[in-house]
Amino acid sequence: MEDSIKDQVQKQFAKNASKYVTSNRHAKGEDLSLLVSLSKADTNMDVLDIATGGGHVANALAPLVHRVTAYDLTEEMLTNAAEFIRGNGHSNVEFVKGDAEQLPFLDASFELVTCRIAAHHFPNIPAFAEEAFRVVKPGGKLLLIDNVAPQLDQYDQFYNEIEKQRDPSHVRVWKKSEWINLLETIGFRIEMLVCFPKPFQFQDWCERSGLPKEEIASLEAKMLQVPQDFQEFFSIQTDESGGLSSFTGEAVYFQAIRPL
DSSP states (O other), rough: HHHHHHHHHHHHHHHHHHHHOHHHHSSHHHHHHHHHHHHTTOTTTTEEEEEEETTHHHHHHGGGEEEEEEEEOOOHHHHHHHHHHHTTTOSSEEEOOOOOOOOOOOOEEEEEEEESOOOOGGGHHHHHHHHHHHEEEEEEEEEEEEEOOOOOOOHHHHHHHHHHHHHHTTOOOOOOHHHHHHHHHHHHHHEEEEEEEEEHHHHHHHTTTOOOOHHHHHHHHHHHOOOHHHHHTOOEOTTTTTTTEEEEEEEEEEEEOOOO
C-alpha cells in the first residue's frame, strides 16, 4: 500500500516538477523567510532538506551553511531543483534521491533537518519523524513546515478530501495536536510553533497539480455546495460570476530540538 502511494507521488511530481520551482507559493512566502531567520544557520552546519521539492529551502540556506543535502523521492524534482540552485551559483548542495521514511544517512549527521510543505505526501509520518530524529545531532533541530488540518473532525475530513481530490498523491494533512504528540513522543522538545493563514487561489491551486478542467469543475461545485459554517471557516470566496476564487487553510512552523 505504501509503495503504491509513493509511486503515485513520484508520478504526480514528475509531471509537474517545473511548476514547483516557479510557484510563488513555494518560492516565496513568510514561512520560508521565517524558517531561514530562525534557523540560526552558520558556516559550520550540515543541513538535510527532506523532500526538497523545488529546492527553495536548500537554495535559501546554501549561502549560510557549510553543506546542504537536498533529498527527494522524485528524480525529476531533483533535476529541476539542481538546475535552479546551481543557476544561483551555489556549489555546496548535494542532490540525493531517496525515501523520507528510510534515510540513507548515519546517525547524528546533521545540525539541521528541514522539511517544508511535504509531509502530507508521506504514507508513514511517524517513520519520517523517527528518521529525522535519528539523523539530527543532539542539540540539533528539526525545522518543519506543513499545512495542518483543523481540530474539528468534520473540517479535517473536508479539507483532506478536497486536497486528495485536487492531488491524488496527497495522503493526509495532520492536526497541530497530532504533530505535537508525535514529535514529543519521539523525543524532540518543541521550542516554537507559529501558525500562518494560508490563502489558496483556486485556479492556481488546481493547475499546479495538473488537474483536468472537468475535475476542476467538479471540485469547485463540491466546495461551493458545503454548508455555510464550512464556507465561513475556510473563507470560501467567489468572483463576480459566482465561481470559486479562493479559500484559506492553515500552515504551521514547528521548531523542535533533539536534547543533548
